[in-house]
Amino acid sequence: MTSRILVVDDDTALAEMIGIVLRTEGFETAFCADGAKAVDAWRTERPDLVLLDLMLPGIDGIEVCTRIRQESGIPIIMLTARTDTADVVKGLESGADDYIVKPFNPKELVARIRTRLRPATQSASDSLRIGDLTVDVAAHEVRRGEDPIALTPLEFELLVALASKPQQVFSREMLLEQVWGYHYKADTRLVNVHVQRLRAKVELDPDNPKIVTTVRGVGYRAGAVV
């Protein structure tokens, strides 16, 4: 089944070029050039992934990202011309799964998209325990007792990665490779921001995390099963 990708970018030449690249790689594409219409376009097009430019006329990319995130955990990859720290972090905090800095090459773009679209990690067991949570890998579901917790696929994958090896301390680089598919040094802020987002959803007290614990100077590990 071909995946459908919504490209939200006001630069028509770039959007068209991205479209050419993606279609060559066998994706279906849809376009939107206006931030204000992006959320509607997402609703009507029902894509499998959104490529979102950070700077858009109308509503900016961060706002679009926030609005989509309120309704769905669909993978969102930001395109940004700005490497300024604040912008990238703001974008990630608004819910983007990953980001690509312009200018990028087509292989990089396709690799990032494929990583986000790949089927969820196959775990050895169907059900995992982490802290006081139960993770049903097959059903893509996390529950605290009977209450389900809604996570985006990326957050779910992050949680599964940690829960499947409860003894292992994951460095940020390891998580970048396992969850984001980076095989080289990438921006560890990706991990930091998403761990914060994950904690905000799963921890009872995000300031005193019990599910995803920090190992100072090394990385993160799964909290002890309660």
Place this chain on the structure above:
Amino acid sequence: MTSTGATETPPRSVNGRAKSRAFGGWREWRGWPDDLTRLWRRSLRFRIVLVTLGLTAAAVLVACVWMALVIQNDLFVSRKEQVLGDARRATSAAQETLDNAAVQTGDSVQLQTLMNSVLAILVQQSSTDMIAAARIDRTAPQAPQDFTIGGFDKALISDGMRVAVRSSAEPQWWQSVALPAEDGGTMPGILVGQQLVLPDVGAYELYFAYDLGSAAGTLGFIQFTLWVVGIGLVLLIGGIAWFVLRSVTTPISEAAQTSERLAAGQLTVRIPVRGEDELATLGRSFNAMADSIESQIKELAELSLVQQRFVSDVSHELRTPLTTIRLAADMINDQRDEFDPATARAAELLNAQVQRFETLLTDLLEISRYDAGSVQLELEPTSLAHLAEDVIASMHQLAEQHDTDVRLVAPGGYTPVDMDPRRIRRIVRNLLGNAIEHGERRPIVVTVDSNQQAVALGVRDFGLGMNAGDAEHVFDRFWRADPSRTRTIGGTGLGLSIALGDARLHGGELTVWSEPGHGSHFVLTLPRSGGRLTSPSPIRLEPVEEQSDEFTRTQPIEIRTDAATPRGAS
């Protein structure tokens, strides 16, 4: 005179107060001379008050001494007149009695009685009881004896006085004498002498001694009061000067403090202006200056902001079309096998130059960010030794292409230190890339070491090296050591400028040593605590003699090529 001591006292006591106030504690008396010198130099108020006190004290001293002398003189003169009158009155009363007495000639008893009554009159009429009489003509046998009463000591009468009194009958003579006091000492007195004529017998010298004790007492009291008032006046004037000066120096020091705060960056501070006097003028002109500075700095800040926004906009505007070009070039390049050779080469060139353009743009934007001061460090505790290891591993392939052996020597630098790992990694990659490019296939030694204040990384190559002039320019933008040399690793000429900028952002330093034929040594030093570098770098910039020896002793260290392999805890 005690007055000298008394007038010197006020400045001394004022000094003492100033000292104890300014440098609390009497124990530090050894430091007083220094403290006073410093106070004299630094405090306008202290200096002026001290000068005022000194001058006032001198003026008051002169006035007091003059007044004391005048009063003393006046008191003496009036007392003398009084005494002379008193003596004259008593003598004339006695003389009248003598003239009216009818005494038979030669009756010594009667004469003696007369003399006694005259004595009584003298004592009664004069205000002193120290009286003496002596015969001048000792030839008359019946004359009464000389007498003295009231403990009159004839030794008081000088010879000159006696001669003067004896010489003529009429005038009074006086003389200052020291009279014996009751307590054994002496007190000032006046001796008055004149003649008294006894009928038939002849003339007697008659002396009255008056003590000036009461006048001296009055004088002493007046002088004492004068000094007290003088000292009080000096102190009062000192105090007044102190308070008056406060109204001048307080606004001045206020102005000084305000300008200090302004200089420290608080652009909104102003001096409160009161009234229309000179100090208010000072305040107003200062405030006007501050307004002008503030507006200019704001303007500059806005300019800088505009520039930053411009850079950011250019970044976005350039990058978007560049992305399109990049995607297109890549796609065309991927299909170059299907083109004829010329077009294929063109596609290849297009692709390579687009990449170069991209690198250049990235570097330029980075540099402009330093210029705009808009770079923020993402500090993270990072082990410099491990970072170096990672970078060497990631550049393994490049090193192999150049047939170069890269060795890591890391005696220290394992403890994580706060740094922005992305930037430090970029520096190390840059240094290592340069070393590989210019290393002439000779081994490259990367050293990591640390001391208490800093961590450092050195990249040493044994290639061509540069002369001192070239080494100076190595961090300049777009500078190239040898323009004719072909570049195998695509550099923009901005790499070392960026590396230096990154090092400085960390409060660190990037230095170079190079010598033609002996290679180069770049040393990056970063402070441990995010502060400034205070001590020399843990790594020596200049190579030690017999460098080649050391480097043969260095054992090659195995470099893990898989950067993602988790490291053991360090």
